[in-house]
Amino acid sequence: MTKVHPNAAAVAELRRAEFPCAGGARATEAEVLTVWRKSLLFNGNGFTVYDSKGNLVFRVDNYSAGSRDEVVLMDAAGRPLLTIRRKKLSLGDHWLIYNGEEAVNPRFAVKKHAGLLHSKALARVTPCGSGAKSCLAYDIEGSYSHRCCAVYDDRRQQLAEIKRKESVHGITLGHDVFRLIVQPGLDASLAMAMVILLEQMFRSRGSLLKS
Secondary structure, three states: OOOOOOOHHHOOOOOOOOOOOOOOOOOOOOEEEEEEOOOOOOOEEEEEEEOOOOOEEEEEEEEOOOOOOEEEEEEOOOOEEEEEEEOOOOOOOEEEEEEOOOOOOOOEEEEEOOOOOOOOEEEEEEEOOOOHHHOOOEEEEEEOOOOEEEEEEOOOOEEEEEEEOEOOOOOEOOOOEEEEEEOOOOOHHHHHHHHHHHHHHHOOOOOOOOO
């Protein structure tokens, strides 16, 4: 880990106006994030996410007594960016992504792929609400248990990748520490929301949501 106690004040405000579909700031090069499957809270479950300089950019902290059907992605200062909720009365593993802590007008719907056992498809992310037809849908493929996944748009352009992380000595770290590489055109917070959902759908141990 580059930095165990990052400086939250170093994180800039996320701009949301330039990508109405993905909802994030315009990037000129790929963002390389380090994802740690560990909450900053002593008795919590979640994620801690750092940028390439070791600054904290995202966090997920779920208390053991929290809801079984909701996860909140926050920025470094604890402000809610996206809320992920399990869709009620739906067939299969189906989730909705909302702005902030809103409970209406979801931005995206995410459904776990229920096809053949050996299919590479993991989940599909589709836009919701007004203007949805002009926004891209995303397919997530690969193996989350092996931390080897990719996110594609509907033109088969790869917009994000999950891959194992190596230490400075070339040693591959465990499954709880991995890289999230986000290409320009996809908001990093949405990419991280996809990671959270993969954890819920294909978790190898435990869950962010206590039962």
